[in-house]
Amino acid sequence: MPLLTIRHVTCYRYRQPVSIGEHRIMMRPREAFDQRLLSARLDITPEPRELRWLHDVFGNSVAIALFDRRADELVVSSEATLEHAPLAQGQVDVEPYARRFPFIYSSEDMPDLLRSIERQHHDPERIVDNWARSFVRDDASTDTVAMLTDMATSIRRDFTYVPRHEKGTQTPIETLNQRQGTCRDFAVLMIEAVRALGFAARFVSGYVYNPSRSEGVLGGGNTHAWVRIFLPGSGWVEFDPTNGIIGNRGLIRVAVARDPYQALPLSGTWFGPPASFLGMDVTVDVHRADPSQFALTDHGAINSRRAGATGK
Structure with missing residues (x-):
């Protein structure tokens, strides 16, 4: 440890x-x-x-x-x-009813998760919605964790990380159009995308570090941002789209909120x-x-x- x-x-x-x-x-x-x-x-x-x-x-x-x-x-x-104490992707244990997407949160959890499911950015042309849906299989056999992992790692693979010290974040649509952004831009994009699919998600601010010399991480030397998604059976699980990290390996939480400004x-x-x-x-x-x-x-x-x- x-x-x-x-x-x-x-x-x-x-x-x-x-x-x-x-x-x-x-x-x-x-x-x-x-x-x-x-x-x-x-x-x-x-x-x-x-x-x-x-x-x-x-x-x-x-x-x-x-x-x-x-x-x-x-x-x-x-x-x-x-x-x-790092939690690896293999340790994410999801309740049987939620292992396939789509699913509905339990009646006990839903009242406390509603505000974290609400969308925060307008998407009149359903650009974010369509991008999020591209990770869902057509044959009703979408594995929940695999889908979320695919979304996080695709941002890491297909988008360019560009540090920016000015305050504020890009809108999710701006990030999709530009295919680049900061860690907080990528976090906001993933939060809006998974919320479009009905997941409860929160913004996390903290620090990132290299667990070993063989691993390269982006976002070091400054504060870092990523996403927490509520999965029945494991609770709030970390997804870092900047580095493609699933679980909290290399991630130290400081603040958790619905939106970055909080x-x-x-x-x-x-x-x-x-x-x-x-x-x-x-x-x-x-x-x-x-x-x-x-x-x-x-x-x-x-x-x-x-x-x-x-x-x-």
Whole structure:
């Protein structure tokens, strides 16, 4: 089970000191059975007047920072160490009634999945619908997992990954027409496509890493985006169309949401002359941690041996 440390640093630069408003920070990895958070630290310069934590409607950990001073630079640095338990494609176990597409979610699940099935982008000419339907067999023998896998891997194979640091995402139709985009564009395309087929799907923001030197992944060095699809029997299953990954191998979740705008790693306001903003720099580093820096207590808890490690 890999022991990983993630360091995520974002720096906003200004031509002159500006007043910094409230900022919303989503950089703390989610805790779950497949990723166990051992330590987490959040450092902010200038130091905020107040820093408080909350869980949003999706259960993501969100830090709210309030400031009372002017500065020409805002630096937010998050460092976390966790145990990661990768789930491979072969471990996806679907209930018998859902192994063939189409199927209908159970009456117990459907009320909570409805908002994740709703389409978010207009498709009057059914361009996305037709593309999604191209993965469905005509003989009523479509294997559910195989179809979703085919969709994810086809995006990886047929579309060109092009990094883009500007905010926002392309529409699914733009991505289909251009045959290129960022990881978040590919995630939005796949979400809309599977929703067109009746699946519940959510947007995931987090980090990607190389499980081994022999595997090449796209989207490293920055935050990454992919998709979670609800499959009866396995629950929410990861599909990364940028890398063709099925399961969470190499993927570390931070935020899960219905739409990308609900999962921004860092957002906020500043006040000053319009030409003050100079730019933003983001660096993300994911590497294997030294197990000797952590000790297992008699009660099964993990204690960090690193000086300064906190649970903020």
